[in-house]
């Protein structure tokens with residue numbers, strides 16, 4: 302049985318799909334939802350699934366305290382589901398090729414610093430892209446540059462607002478992220 306930890310900073314709709322997917326699995330269990338925001342809605346979602354939660358600050362992430370906690374819990378895979386802080390090198394070293402991120406665009410487009418959440422969808426709209434999508438990738442020290450595991454695209458039409466683009470991207474994320482994680486374990 303693989304042990305998963307989810308790191309998330311916000312609403313946690315992806316985290317919820319993952320907890321739902323693995324709740325009766327014999328392959329993996331979500332053992333922890335950790336957030337850098339004490340008021341993140343993801344913590345309430347974890348409660349619904351009786352998954353333990355942890356709140357940490359940037360200093361605890363950067364000092365290696367979070368890494369030590371994940372190791373102590375014998376976590377096998379770290380899943381970033383809307384986690385907005387940079388992952389420090391000690392964490393990538395402690396979990397080589399075992400940290401997975403979801404990015405709401407077709408990397409290498411719309412990746413890098415400042416490209417998260419609605420910023421990505423606004424940039425896609427401003428560039429009048431005809432498609433966007435999701436990228437699921439392993440995390441190395443250079444944030445959005447780890448090995449790509451999976452991508453899926455969705456068309457963008459002229460009438461689509463950034464909010465509508467976000468909805469389309471969330472649909473893809475919810476459909477594919479849990480399955481792709483399962484395929485990695």
Ligand code: GAR
Nearest residue numbers: 312313314315383403404405417418
């Ligand atoms: C998701 O769309 C995810 O791809 C994005 O944040 C959203 C979180 O939604 N992640 C990034 O932008 C990371 N660069 P959720 O909290 O409802 O799962």
